[in-house]
Amino acid sequence: MKKGLLSFAFLILFAGLLAGCGAANDESATGNKEKIVIGYFPNINHVPAMVAKDQALYEEQLGDGTTVEYRTFADGGAFMTALKTGDVDAGLVGPGPAMNNYTTGADVKIIAGASTGGTVVLAREGVEINSPEDFAGKVFATPAVGCTHDVQYETYLQESGITSERIGGTMKHLPGNPATYSALLQSGKIDIAVAPEPWAAVIEYETGAEVVIPWNEVSFGETLPASVMVTSGKLASENPELVQKIIDAHKEAVQFIEDNPEEAKAITLKDIEETTGQGLEKKVVDLAWERIGFTYEVDQDAVQAFADSSYALKFLKEQPDFTNLIDKQFINSQKTASK
Template identity: 35%
Template sequence: MRRRTAIIETALGLAAAVMLCGCAALANATQAGSPASSGSTSAGTAAAELRLGYFANVTHAPALVGVEEGFLQDALGDTRLSTQVFNAGPAAIEALSAGAIDATYIGPNPAINTFIKSGGASAVVVAGAASGGAALVVREGIDSADDLAGTTIATPQLGNTQDVALRSWLSAEGYTTDTMGGGDVHITPTENAQALALFQSGQLDGAWLPEPWVSRLVLEAGAHVLVDEAELWDDGSFPTTVLLVNRQFFDAHPQTVRDLVAGHAASVTWLNDDPDAAAASINARLTADTGKALSNEVLQRALHHVSFTTDPVAAAFPQLLEAGVTAGTAKKGELDGLFALSILNALRADAGEDPVSAGGLGTE
């Protein structure tokens, strides 16, 4: 408890220390015409409430422990935290765009889609959250890409990050797909828990999913991994989850956004510093949100395949956009201004950490 309190107090202190720095960055970006940091050049007012979305997935562990351990609420102070759990990114984006939530943990492809569709007016990425932890798992008898013709494969939702990854990989393997479930391989967007049940009953041949669902299909349903997505990236690092904030909220309440980023950073630090306690906390929050804990075997396997980091791996986003366009789930567009990392990097600097890159697509 003492260590947890120290992490929170440090994050809050650093957030206060970057107040003027963040405001200056906003002002400079506005003068330069950067859409990612346009709007208020003052500290603004703290929001009365921050409505946060996340998924009940291990890839969203910074949100899970941030809520369960109080890192987020403690950092937000008098701003009340309320939460909503989603199954996949497109649904969370609908809520964010409709004003039902103010920020959300989300995969990169839905973040890209909303940014492009709105001409950069909808939301900005303020931090990374997780890297890795996604794979294509299949039934017995499928041992290579050559065995996939005519199969039915699930993804969490049309246009979500795993859906795009599957479509892109199948295209590279010479298969055709379409967004209506046709083509050489039939892709059926399916809620994660239902995908597990359908696979167990033999109605699915496989699924491209995030953790812990990869591990659940492997350990509970006899699936095996055909493609670990990490193998498709040069250094094995790819963004799975980022922290996305509604643009209007970002402009109106920069102080609250700073507090949110500070609480998020504290959650990531705690996850990496105390993995045993983190695993228990993740399971406690999953139980509260879904009514069921993960087995220790599933949880440990899932955590082994996910890295928690505040780096959004911005350099990967143009490739992710290209994959979405090729898959037919995204439109061509510019990503300039998608990232607003000045708050995060000021926190990292005061903590003695190196800055993370916006990949030329926003402020650092």
């Protein structure tokens, strides 16, 4: 791996951990927020937040009386902790952490989609994968046990009767930060990397690893949100006008990406470099961009199917019902707050 990308990998984690700390937001006597904190990750699936930040879309929607602060996180667990403690008001996170926390009683609502796709399965150079059966006995890495990418990969293989050692199969699982996958592949410690973008593109360019399950063939690859906009149920019910303004800004960001892809890429490169202190190569972003779609819509059926699969794979102890997890009233609203 190139030195610059290696430094970037570790700085991503460091910057995210630092950003996880912070005080709760102030509230005025009328209940209107004087400060809104938006959380996101410095990766390609979270571009809508980067664009909204760069274009001051939240600030324009919320008005002069509200200060907007942005915080980045290294993983979904850290983000969800901040949401539960009130250290962030809304932001982007993978659907897996949102679902898992909801099943344990967390006050969380998915109020919009943000992106789809972006999960790529790669095999170490020299590892022959010609059919699903070839994954048996291999060591694979995902960001966490039961995370979005883990469930997508294991669902895909379960259809061929291949499962991990966790549930009696032969695949060995090594969860960990995607920033380390290139080194793990090159050292032979893992055979398979199940990587979100931009890590998949970095791995492909820097290690010679081969894509063996493309983003649009892995389970739920084209339908499941890769990232979603969430907030607390309390904020959604007590201050719906504020949440509507957040969603209006989010929708503008998604439209900006569709209308101005090259400018959105430039914003992404700038934001990642400013957040982590290290930049990505343009070719990495270009490749990752081809594997991701950006949308504020959210497929409720896909979310429930994903949850059912999580239960079938024994990541969840009880059959989940996410009827009340997703609240579409804000994305369905035709009213956009005036700027």
